[in-house]
Amino acid sequence: MLAAVAAVGCDSSGGATPTPGLASRGTIVTTVKPTRQDLANQVSLSGTVTLDPVFGLAAPVAGQVRYANVKPSKTTPTKPTKVATVYSKDGKAHPVSVPAGAVFDGRLLDDRSTVTAGMPIVSAKLVGYGIVADIDGAQAYQISDSLGSVKAQVKGGPGPFACTPLGTIGALPAGVIPTQPPPAAPTGGPSGGPMPLPILTPPGADDGSGGQGSDPTGLRLVCTAPAGVRLINGAGATVQVVTAKATNVLVLPVEAVAGQQGKGEVDVVGPDGGRQTTQVVLGLTDGKMVEIKSGLTGEETIAVPGPDLPTPPPNTGGPDQAGISK
Numbered sequence: 001m002l003a004a005v006a007a008v009g010c011d012s013s014g015g016a017t018p019t020p021g022l023a024s025r026g027t028i029v030t031t032v033k034p035t036r037q038d039l040a041n042q043v044s045l046s047g048t049v050t051l052d053p054v055f056g057l058a059a060p061v062a063g064q065v066r067y068a069n070v071k072p073s074k075t076t077p078t079k080p081t082k083v084a085t086v087y088s089k090d091g092k093a094h095p096v097s098v099p100a101g102a103v104f105d106g107r108l109l110d111d112r113s114t115v116t117a118g119m120p121i122v123s124a125k126l127v128g129y130g131i132v133a134d135i136d137g138a139q140a141y142q143i144s145d146s147l148g149s150v151k152a153q154v155k156g157g158p159g160p161f162a163c164t165p166l167g168t169i170g171a172l173p174a175g176v177i178p179t180q181p182p183p184a185a186p187t188g189g190p191s192g193g194p195m196p197l198p199i200l201t202p203p204g205a206d207d208g209s210g211g212q213g214s215d216p217t218g219l220r221l222v223c224t225a226p227a228g229v230r231l232i233n234g235a236g237a238t239v240q241v242v243t244a245k246a247t248n249v250l251v252l253p254v255e256a257v258a259g260q261q262g263k264g265e266v267d268v269v270g271p272d273g274g275r276q277t278t279q280v281v282l283g284l285t286d287g288k289m290v291e292i293k294s295g296l297t298g299e300e301t302i303a304v305p306g307p308d309l310p311t312p313p314p315n316t317g318g319p320d321q322a323g324i325s326k
Contacts, residue, residue, distance in 0.1 A: 030304040031269055034250050039291055041244040041284040043143055045221060047133035047237040049154065054105055054175075054214045055130075055167035055222040056120035057096055063088040065096075065121050067111050069178075070104045076127045077103065083122050086115060098124040099166070106175015106213035118144075120168050123175035123214040126224065129231040133239040135169055135219040143221075144169060148242045150223050155236040163223035163239065175214035244284055250298055251289040257282065258306045266296070267303040277307045 059065060063086045070083050080097035083104050087093055098104050105125040115121060131152050135143070147169070153159035221239060225231060257264045257280070264282045267275040278300075283291030296302075 031301045032253060032256055032304050033301055034252050034292060034296055034298045036248050036298070037251055037289070039246045039249055039251060039284045039289060040242050040286055042286055043139055043241045043243060045133035045135060045139070045239040045241065047131045047152065047221075047239045049231045049233055049235040049237060050130055050132045051233045052125055052127060053130040053132045053222050054123055054125050054172070054217060055102075056108070056170060056172045056217075057083070057098065057122040057124060058168040058170065059086045059115040059117055059119045059121050060094045060096065061086055061088045062116045063094070063114070065109060065111070065113050065115050067107055073103050076101060083124075086121075096122060098122070101128070102126045102166070104177070106177050108173055108175055118168065118170070120170045120172055123172055124167065125214065126166065126222070128224075129233065130166070130222050130224050131163055131231075131237050131239060133221045133223075133237075135221060137219070140169060140219050143241050143243045147221075148244065150221070150242075151240045152223065152225065153238045153240075154231065155238065157232070157235060158225075158229050159237075160240075161226055161229055163225055165221060165223045167222065169219055169221050171219050172214065172217045174216045177213045246284050246291060249283065250292045250296065252292055252302060253304065254285060254288060254290050256302050256304045256306045257290050257292075258308065264290075265307050266292075267307045268296075269301040269303050275303055275307075 065084055065086050067084045068082055070081065073081070077098070077100055079100050081104060082095050082097045084096040084107075085093050086096060102124045104122070106123040108121050108123060109115065109119075113121075147165060150163045150165050151160045152163040153161075221241070223239065252266065257266055259265055259280075259282060262282050264280050265277050266280055268278050269275060278295060280295030281293040283293045285291065
């Protein structure tokens with residue numbers, strides 16, 4: 001009996017049998033079928049609660065910008081303040097106004113400059129608390145034309161709550177508040193003689209017009225919390241931006257797909273268990289699921305993980321594969 005038990009697990013040549021539960025290399029372990037669901041493309045940003053943050057206002061159309069002479073406000077404006085007008089090629093006027101609750105903080109261009117739609121032209125300063133989230137270049141192109149709903153969560157504090165975005169995400173140059181023009185000189189003095197020349201404020205000097213203008217900023221998103229949400233200056237926050245939504249679309253787990261920026265590949269598993277790499281067109285992703293816009297019917301069985309893209313030979317200057325998601 002003991003001899004028989006000792007013989008279990010050894011073959012005739014004395015070698016051990018394979019360990020149960022481990023498949024040989026190359027064996028497909030998991031498969032999945034495409035499903036349909038609603039999907040939202042989301043971008044998460046790291047933000048900070050900031051007092052009196054600066055934001056930019058962009059040209060609504062292409063044309064020529066003409067700035068208004070804005071008098072400094074001694075109280076927080078309760079109505080929008082018109083600060084510029086952009087005249088399109090057809091001569092139509094498109095006003096640009098600083099929203100209520102914010103003050104004019106500088107011109108970003110020279111008067112009568114030619115502008116394109118979306119170009120920052122004015123800086124403004126929110127009076128009170130806002131949430132400022134820094135944006136890198138790749139994220140800017142992802143959300144610039146499709147900034148949808150925004151939510152924020154203060155770390156260790158309130159949230160999540162809807163956060164209303166202000167202005168453009170574009171980086172801002174230094175804003176300039178021009179000196180106020182002097183009053184028109186009277187034609188003569190009390191005795192009929194010439195009046196002395198007015199004293200003009202040197203360019204760049206403080207003339208009491210409300211400030212020197214705004215400092216330059218990088219790419220960033222500025223948003224405001226609803227009334228009643230308690231904020232503390234300097235507190236960290238997470239900002240989530242939904243840039244696009246799709247309804248009832250074909251999706252796969254991101255682990256089943258190789259590729260990015262619209263082009264990808266999946267491994268379709270045949271009846272015999274073999275893999276066939278198939279090209280697909282990718283759409284939205286929420287970080288867990290990715291939209292399959294074309295290339296699959298929805299009836300296929302897909303291998304997980306997806307195919308490995310070829311690694312370039314060493315020292316050939318091939319592209320970095322670190323950005324390829326699977």
